Amino acid sequence: MRVGIDVGGTHTDAVLMDAATVVASVKTATTQDVTGGVVTALHDLVSSAGIDRDRIGAVMIGTTHFTNALVTGRGLARTAVVRLALPATSGLPPLVNWPAALHAAIDPRVHLCHGGHEFDGRAIAPLRREELLRVAGDLEAHDIRTVAIGSVFSPAAPELEEQAAAVLLEELPHLHVSLSHQLGRIGLLERENATVINACLRELADEIVEAFVGALRTAGISAPLYLSQNDGTLMDAEYTRRYPVRTFASGPTNSMRGAAFLAGELSDCAVVDIGGTTTDVGVINRGYPRQATGEVDIGGVRTNFRMPDVLSIGLGGGSLVTTGPSVSAGPDSVGFRLTRQALVFGGDVLTATDLAVAGGLAEIGDPSLVRHLDPGLVRRGLDWMAGRVVELVDRIRVSAAPLPIVVVGGGGVLMPEVLPGDLAVHRPPHHAVANAIGAAIGQIGGDVDRVVAVDGPRAREEAIAAARAEAERIAVSAGAAPGTVRIVDVTEVHVAYLPGGRRVQVRAVGDLDLEHRPAGGPAADGTRAEAGTARGHEQDARR
Incomplete structure (x- = not known):
């Protein structure tokens, strides 16, 4: 069994999965120290499932710790x-x-x-x-x-x-x-x-990893710890210490992976993940998030490492509603204080969740507390939110062909069954905890990105074959079960300024092999002796 946890700005979600079956799920408020919410989620999850903690084989966590540190400039x-x-x-x-x-x-x-x-x-x-x-x-x-x-x-x-x-x-x-x-x-x-x-972020990474390991220990769980990367794959605790930047955008990635898993046959679709604070829209191709091809701005800094192609707006279940002169919601949000400040919970703040309850889209809190809201106001607010989501979906498409829309996240109740333009909404079971499911089903990846000079078709084929073999080897050395490794993406780009030049990018993924972890693999305390999911493994062992 696996535990998947995703720490969001409003909620910390956790799921317990036995193979492809969701055994139990919980949604708790994110605490200010974040790890406190993780401990609570683990306790509640194990209690609701009624299982022995020793049956848990691995814990996968998606975290915003490092993104928040960069944005705020704290802990650097x-x-x-x-x-x-x-x-x-x-x-x-x-x-x-x-x-x-x-x-x-x-x-x-x-x-x-x-x-x-x-x-x-x-x-x-x-x-x-x-x-x-x-x-x-x-x-x-x-x-x-x-x-x-x-x-x-x-x-x-x-x-x-x-x-x-x-x-x-x-x-x-x-x-x-x-x-x-x-x-x-x-x-x-x-x-x-x-x-x-x-x-x-390296020194902060040591602190965060130790905090998560301590959270597992406090919850009585001795399973190895993995963290989600921003491409939908996993990295162990020691790898996270060296490459914390790879956790950036792992939250939206987990949601998209979880949505693709829950949607079944819809392996190519647009995913709308609505949380308590933000809405993230991305595209799934063959079950994995489409990667951004250009520069990515992080905290005002231009970067070019792998990141999912995601569009985000400040719209979620906790978004504050503005009633005049026109109706809108967000970007300000009550965040994890939703259950204290929203009208349906006895508070005095009008939120997007209140509109959803008043409009009959959700049964949350006490509906009688929002019966006084003007029906016209409620309808305009719900229409505005649905229109904003459709705009994001239109912006992220790369062709005129319509994309199936899968809505996930606790704030998914804000969306009607049919969006403007007669776009049907797919809301699969367990959609509210899709982000935690995405973490739980994470696989191990191997990436190769190289520039080669080739002379003729045969040399080109040999270069691509070598890159594919290396990507598969990296995935296996990182802990993927050999029989499960497959190539999910091969990209070849001509390098105009290099005669015969090709940039070859290959990505392989495989299922996590908990039975036969590689030598130096993750131990119960979340440590390992050797890294294995990036180039330069030999040098990494002493960094």
Whole structure:
């Protein structure tokens, strides 16, 4: 059995699943410290299911801890940035155009060193050990314990980043090192930004992982801990410590994965996830969220690492309703205080949930407390919310062909059975906890993203076959059951400035193998000796 947990801004949802069957589910209020809500959800879930805790084989959690830390600028470590590129790229230094508040929060030390490669693999300049030794001295002098290393075109030629990391770790063994080729794609500034974000979250990641492990221990559960990544796959506790940035947007991803699972045959659809605070709309292709192809803005910083293609608005069950001069809802929300402040719960705040109850869409709280609402006001408010959702669905489509619409989330009661334009709404069983189900059914993934130069059709086929085999190997080494691994996406893009150049991206996924975890796999306390879901595993073991 598995437990899936998703921590949202309003509710913490948890489900217990036995294979593909939902055994029990609970929805509790998210607490200010977040982990308190996780403990409560675990206790309530086990009690309602009436099972022995020893039967739980794994716990999967989707969290917003790291996203919130970046947005608020709290809990971020002072970070150093090392770019290997001189004599090139000095015109646009690292962290250019970062928001001033976020820049101040990490108080960076920036170092430009020689290195990097041209797009065709030629070296810009050799690595200079003496420069890196000076960097190590500066880090020690300023008591900096985390560093982001980036090199020009490192996704195609990662060796200089790895060599630089080795030099710094020789001098400062305690250093947390984040390498850009393991986090981002082609595009120096955006990849470097993603690496810096990851680096400044490393110390917080240790605290969060320990808190979750402690929550499991408090609940009497000894199963291994996994966290959701933003592509719908899982990572173990130790991997999360090194790559916390991969949890960004895992909430919407879990909801979309859960929606695809619950909707059955609708493996290609638009998913509308309505929570207590926000509405997220994305597209599912072959059961997985469609990935964003361009830059992604996170907290005002441009990045280019993998993220689901999601459109979001501030509309949820706790959204405040504005009644004049026109009716609207959000973006302000009562959040986890919904059960105290909404009219249907005896409060004095008009929320979107109150409109849904007054309009006969839901039976929540005490309906008699909203009977005084003007029917015209209620109808205009519900129509406004439905229209906003249809607008988002239209924006996220890539063709004129209509997409089936699956509505999930606790705030799904805000939507009628038919949306404007005669669009039917699919509301599968357990839709209110689809996000937790998405976490529980998470699989193990393996990704390959490389630039290759090929000469002829045969060389191209061999390059793609090698990338497919490597993606499958990575998934198995990360803990996927070998017989379940499959390729879910192969993307090939011509690189115009490289003769015969191809950018090949391959993604493999497989079911989590709890019976035969790889050597150094997750233990009951949430630790493991070796990472296994990104390139550079050998180097990761000592970072």
